[in-house]
Amino acid sequence: MPRLTCRLTDRLRRWAPALLLLAAPLTLAADEPPRWDAAGASNPLLPGYFADPSIVRDGGRWYVFATIDPWGDDRLGLWTSDNGRDWRFSTPEWPTKRAATSPTSGDSKVWAPSVVRAVNGRWYMYVSVGSEVWVGSAPSPAGPWRDANGGKPLIKRDFAPAYHMIDAEAFVDDDGRAYLYWGSGLNWVNGHCFVVRLKPDMVTFDGTPRDVTPANYFEGPFMMKAHGRYLLTYSDGNTTRDTYKVRYAVGATPFGPFKEAADSPILQTDAARDIVSPGHHAIFRSGSASYILYHRQALPWPQHGDAVLRQVAVDRLTIRRDGTLAPVRPTHGSAVAGFAAARDRGLRWQPVGDGAHAADDNYATLWRAPANAVGTLTADLGSVRQVKGSRLRPEFATRSYRYAIEASRDGKRWTRLAAPRERSGSPIMLRHAVTARYLRLTVATPGAGLWEWSID
Template sequence: MNHAWLLIAGLLAMAPAPALGRDGALDPGMRNPLLPGYFADPSIIRDGDEWFVFATIDPWGADTLGLWRSRNFRDWTFETPNWPTKAAATSPTSGKSKVWAPSVVKGRDGKFWMYVSIGNEIWVGTADRPAGPWRDANGGKPLIPRNFRPGLHMIDAEAFVDDDGQAYLYWGSGLNWVNGHCFVVKLKPDMVTFEGELRDVTPAHYLEAPFMMKRGGRYFLTYSFGNTTKDTYQLRYAVGSSPMGPFREMSDTPLLATDAKRQIFSPGHHAIFSAGGEDFALYHRQALPFTPVGDIVLRQIAVDRLTVSGDRLAIVSTHRGADVPGTAVKRSGARLGRLTASGSADLSHSATAAGDDNYATSWRSNPGAAWLQADLGTVKAIGVTTLRPAYPTATISFSIEASLDGKAWRHIAAERPARGSPITLPAISKTRFVRLVFPQGADILEWNWPTQ
């Protein structure tokens, strides 16, 4: 079994339960976080009637990226793209860091292009569809090597395609959470080769994660500042008349920042997208409870509305989440029955958290064997149910039992390993109690029941 989540869970279990803010951060039915699990640095794209979110797998990346797919924007399925991988995209200058911080755009050629940090440098790949298959687009070498600008961090590339089809690439960060620099260069039609000289367009309060947006003839350079492992991380912006700058940082920044009373910590590293003529920001913020333990970070992805007024931007961070035109209002399924468990790691991770339709909460077992049980109230048949584990890339093992009276149990499914999200469980013809038995423990965001 993959024990990565057990290590993190053990460390975070020492933290006290957070106080519930008046905005309902931990209330049932909250739609932020948008995605079930711990992910960061999102990039979003829509192709036809399907949404794709590419993201860093927390903590601090993995050997692959995470990819979430949905047709209604609420019910997401997890997979990992075939490229990049740490093994397939490593150079002598890469460094030890994993795969992180993707940017995916559609080029003027109709193909999809990914600019992604692997190690401490930037690689580029291409695909005919967002789901792939992806392939390296630069001859097996980094587009921007780690030593491109010594003393700075060559990560967080973000592509922008202007109205005339001209593409630009922005990137850059600092070392040890300081001295960030933002670079921009034109891309030739091949989306790989630089055209002309690059420019340093670093605004006053910049660390990393640039994203370019054009509205009303103005170019908005948005970016992150501060330290994501603390509560200082924030989203800021600057405005210019050209995608190559210069950019003037606005006086009403930051756009997003820590609001401890509302249980919002370190929002940043975002993407901006449009739907139905409205703008939205997709960004990560710290998981709750926010209890930094060394360098471990667990972040979750949220979406909120972005408004533009002249050269001013505004975002209000919420727990309820944004109503995106053309998408479902809420996640499908129902949470039926009373949930109990053999035990929980702490009071903030009780069994009921696995049935509250809120991805900010989870049932986290004590280490070792554990079970999670549902009481349906009466004997009935139930259809297929699904599990949303907190760590879709980790393998969990479980068996399924059922009972009419809570005393005599019959096996429904033998112990099996599973990973991903959602994990599908079989229908049961007649039962009142259903019990999931985890020989090595588990961390479950949601146990989702079929709508009756």
């Protein structure tokens, strides 16, 4: 299958003006509920705020590497799944901000990974740390990941000072030759796209980098090949507003020249359907179908304050027989046919009181504890039945939360199953074998959000 293939002192300098100019909130008719507020919605794909995703498959398992929002973290996010629908969060051991920093990198965080398998059988990651590109290698997407360039950046910040040296994306052609594309703009002025062939070690440049910038290019290049044509897909616009989108240009070689296609862009804001600023994508195949994995603004949008929080979604991509791309229709509730079925929701339950968003199988909606108090959620299983445990998907997989669980047969007499203690990750697993009709979850972290509570 083909390669399964944005960023605040540095990033703040680039984005701060836009943060003060967020567009007005999207509005809906008073009698029309939000289109994304529906049970069973399978997009967003991941429970949390992540961006710039890269996806690969190995040994029957999917791996999604992504920027941790807001604006990166000291490490990357890694989500793994055996079915493409139920995902588990972790962080790879490399890169970290501490391990991949040079005197010229700046203090921005870790973001925008690209992971690819080379013809030598090893996996390589090209990742932005600060305003530079680093490269690591591993025997498997699961790791262990290690620096592959002697503890120094592959592309330094000063390679082309007028542009950001970030968003590197690797492409392996049919003949096994590998290429690296990268580049972004500054202060929301469009950037330049550079490309260089890589030697078989996937680290050394084989020649001099070339500028292959197509029209309307800002950042996030992703190369693919279809029907003998090279399609350079990329992002344009402002991810903090509603102008971010995916465009593409066509060339006869990996070096172009690239001419933007007549039907570009292929993915953009659809305010009527609450799709805001989709972009920085990867394109991959599952079975006989092609898909585009991308981030878009979390809902409701805009967020309070100056936060820009994005979520990862996946949709079908149609590649025409002439090697062009059809416009993508982004979804909220599709089962994403051919890639993944419905999520494993466990035992169905009804909330007692205000808790519907924790039981709607929708990662666009949150239940949230009171800002200055402990919150409780009570689940009614409908009858007395055996329960094995709970899976909690918190708002931020990287933060710690305090949870406790109680059980009851009649909703009056309660037995504690798990005492309050701090836990992190996603999903957070609570084992509590019991026979009960009601479960009561205490969230002892004020203001904590919960995407879903699954009961097994």
